Amino acid sequence: MITAPDVVALTHEDDYGEQYNDDSMPPFQFQSENPWSKTATAKFEKDFILISEFSEQVGPQPLLTIPDNARGNFDLNYFSLRIMSVDYQASFVGHPPGTSYPKLNFVEDSKVVLGDSKEGAFAYVHHLTLYDLEARGFVRPFCVAYISADENKIMQQFQELSDDFSKASECLKTGNRKAFANELEKKLQDLEYTRNVLHNETEIQKRSNDKGYYSSVAIEKANELANVEKCIIEHQDLLMQIRTYSHKKSQDADYFSYEPEYGMQQSDVGLEQLSNTDELCEKNSFSDRRSYTPKFTRAKSAKCFEKKLKTLEELCDSYFFNQTLEQLKQVEKFFRGDVCYLITSQIEKKLLQHQRLTSFLFEDPLLFTDVEQTEKQLRSDKLLPAFNILSPKLLVHPCLSNEATSFESYKSCVESVPIKLDQQVNAESYHGTIAESIPCKNPLASSDYLELEGKEKGSISSGESIEVLGTEKSCPAPVFSKSESQTNLQCQHPETGRRKFVVTKRTNSEDSIEVLSTTEALIPEDFKATYPSAIYEEPALDNEEEKQLSTDLMQPDANLDQGNSFSKADFENTITLPVLPEAVDSTCCIGKESPSFTKSVPTFVTEEYNGVVNVPPQRSKTMDQIFHSDLSQQVEGNGLYCADDRVLSNCEKQYNDVPGIGEIAQIPADEYLDNMSYMSASLYSDRTPSPALSNCPTKRLSGKHKKQSGKNSLWFIRQYSFAQQAIFSLLSGRTLVIVGEQEGKVKKLVNALSTFVPHCGRDSDSIKQWVTFPLQINHLQTWKLIGLQRTASPLGTSILHSLNRYSRYISILDCDNKTLRCPQYKGQLITRLADHRTQIKRGSTYYMHVHNMLTQLCSQAFLYAFCHHLHLPIDERETEELVTYRRVNFLKHHLGLTNDDSKIVQYFAELIKMHYLHEPGKGLNPVLRFNYTSSGVFKI
């Protein structure tokens, strides 16, 4: 029996809560100035997403930001100009030589990172082009940019940003293709109608003509008719192209469905109907054809500055537009917060995936991916092949590698592009890359346009010209102008025969923008022959240079290490870390592959150049594939995510009922540090927390929950001298029932002890906060921590009787009398785990301390469960006793567990075994394991 009256005297339950007040607020919401902030120059508070357009009428203009009010006094117009100006990869729609019809160029999006020292902003810019029948050259260039004050964040999250933005862009483009096809169909009907009208008129003219020669009117009509017919053929061709492309794309195994999974779950709109867009397009167009009344179109359209351009929503079909906005909102929420937090979460999650066998015990069940998710990940990775190419293996010798497959997709480039660009066109390559050179005329109904087509050739001067350097396929050393960046090197590409390169070069410019992009000029197979001059970017990371850089590569890692040691030092003052005896070779059973974080090092490529980033950001290998599955889980609407909103789900409300939660004190600034390690000092980019991995509400909630339960746990172990006994019951699989009259009190205790409950499996719910009926034996199978109502009613009596009956299987904590009946604990482990004299003051710290020890226990249990010789004889001659002896010996000497401590590990091992053996298809068949041991009663 353990009593500690001194503790009780010192900390009264009532004032305790105030004394150690943990916040339930997010760690970023402190108002004080962030001393590490480098963003004094930044004119905006939070990261935001900007969509802007290069309008053919007014030039670059911002369209919208996400969130709406995030821009502060940031000059969006100026920044739009900046980001749109680097869209050197203008996609061409026009008449390639040798063909008489305009061709659509299906260009993949380009992705660049740029910095602006004046605004203190760094941006990931994703350029895309949408088709618009009325636009110049049929294309409308847009860009979606993620703007942050933290350059590191952009660079390190480049891959994730790129993936997410690609999805959003794909969604927009799918909608756009659909809308464009519809528009074309309508136009075709108009044209056909016009042709009929003209034809009739011509016939009338012919009939009325008896003079033997054609009047000028008749000739004009005939010309008009010819033009219309040409127009029809062109439009039919365009329609065919867009359909073929859509069709090809959907057939492509790599095609990423624009439809994000969560959209399916989220929206009530009949999404299933939309799942096959192409079919739907056909259907729609078919119905459109019926409902649409064609009208006579004039040959000449209005002047381009007079016509009203379509809005983005009109361009993309409002459903897809809203979907994209929703996606982007999720992206914005996802990337909130400091980059180090994002990275830690990613690493944590990645590492947890290696521990799938044990992580179910104490980790948030949503954190580790199950089989489905992994499959989903694989899928999404496959869908975006261009991004996988950034794996370090391929990066090592991009130029020397002979693997055609890798080059097929390896099209990243490092380039610097000036704001002002001039264009040169290589003699052999096709000139007409620039849409600007086409006069602003509606090309659709205009016969003038067709006439003009010939004149266009070669005329590529424009006020705001872009310099495009075409390179021949055989050209080994492309012409470079003097460039500030030495990285503008080009590799020889084995596939030059198929594609020609256009390399932009940079002229001197004061404020340089470094552009990095992974682009892929994708030309449908059947158009390649006729239209070979796709824009193509070259990977330019020189081998040598990379080696040179490799010293810098360690930087992010060094940060990590520093952070780790820092936090460890912090712990050492207060916690005696349990030391695993050296004799244990932890790899002996786990296998050789350990989650090697160091492998990822070469993938960090950073180079500082005049304060501007100049190197393609590479994703750490360990952080691979994190966001896709995560993003697809973001099944939530708006309110829950708003950092300022304290919208709570039901479950969260439950926790808020618990007394002690309501008391919210001032949050010290270092609360944040308490919550995470000192990984990075760059705390500046955001003042809102990143939900990061806890993105969907349950996850986010669990973060809060963790904190609260950590705080309650701390309160419990200080307040109740028999805490260790209670914790032992939970850790050894004995159900703990907390009986009390007041729901709030009981729930608080349940919450405090929930940290110590090992989960039996994914689906099972081990914790019952408040039960008001007599317990049955089958409840004890799954519920490991139960809050039970004590009432004076007959029902209350039968509740107590049931407790009495099953008293050999349960430990009972009497909340009202502060007594505990359970088997006595004999061991050291829990003494360290729940020391009532602990110096830890914060719930979150304590939670981490507990988790640290529990994780260690889990790994011991894993080792114990998966060591063959501990459970089965090595050969037939061995007796059962020998194996048992070995097992006991292992627990005692190798794992250093004595007495009851080994029971904990054995229980964990049993859970691990059951979890491993559990077939996914079958329901969980929990078993109740117990010991026949006597219990004692403990008082405070």
Place this chain on the structure above:
Amino acid sequence: MLRWLLGGRDVQEPVEKSLVLCIGDEQIQNPYTELQVLKGHSDIVRFMARIDDLRFASAGDDGVVFVWNVQIWDLHTGSQIYSLTEFQSSVKCLMIIERLDVWLSGADKVCTWNCQAELLCKTTCFKDADVSSMIELPKNSIATAVRKDIVIFKLTPLSSESQTWEIIEMRRLSNHEDDIRALISVNDNTFATGSHVGELIIWDSLDWSVRASESQFWNSAQQSDKPAEIKISLTSNQHETCIHHLSSDRENVFAAIGTGIYVYNLQTKTVIAYQQVAHDSRVLHIAKLPNNQLVSCSEDGSVRLWELQELPPAEPATSGLFSMWGIGRPNKQQNQMAKRKLECSVLKTLELTGDLIGHSGAVRMFLYFEGHGMVTCSTDHLVILWKDGERESKLRSKALFQKLEREEQYDA
């Protein structure tokens, strides 16, 4: 314990008066340290029948038969093959004689059926009586219990070639003074019956004569020493002398009489061991397991494990006072009163080695599966499987490494 629960902070519980043995929470010899609740029934589960080494069927008042597997926990529901409605009275017992390819049903008459559910022959009706149980005897004979009487029938083939049978009443034995509650076959030559007033008669299977008769177990046990205070404290249940269930291991007959269990040796024709108050309430089922454990289950919801030990035992350390709530502390002084030794005729003693508490209603019966454990069914609608935790852990380890190996092969 209950007092503690009810709020008294005083841990010192007054000693509760009870005669029932108590074993406490520390049960070193109890191997059952893992249990699994099999849920499926929606009403009282009355009966279970073994199908093979792994499977058993359970049936109850909800009219559903569940087939369970003690190993992999798959659940099948039985489907109805035949429905027979030619009965005037409810069927109380069924018996299959595989040797003759027939089965019999006992109600107000005994009917014989073939496997195609065709009625082959039947007896005349018993007046105001039903056949409560029947067993097969040698030479195609059948013993049935009809109220106080044992009625012997014989199945004789009408013609040698056809599968037609005639059932003839051979003998009516009226030795019992009250209704027969239990009828078991002990071995090839012997069968036993037990009646409501506690008479146990051992019969010869061939000539249907009485080999031995034992009545009033209760009195014989009381005669040696009868402290008056014990009688006063006995509840009505504990006075009961009804034989609820009999079982045998060919040498001994184990009788569940009232709240007690008795071991009757066939050779010496005496009670060699007994436990007057083995349970708080009626003992409903008793059996000796292949591992030499004697198991009894009772209306009080518990299953108890006993071991037959040679006399004279030392003062047993494990036995204590079985308090009303089951977790009182062992109290040796009280215990001595409860543990009455029989006179010299008693050669052995029944030692409580463990109890299984899981059901919240009367435990109707249990089945034992060698190498897997024990299954109990109860009025609380549950079927519980009791297993040896250590063995299960070992089996799981084995399965785990097999699965690992499979996965390695699959990967390779």
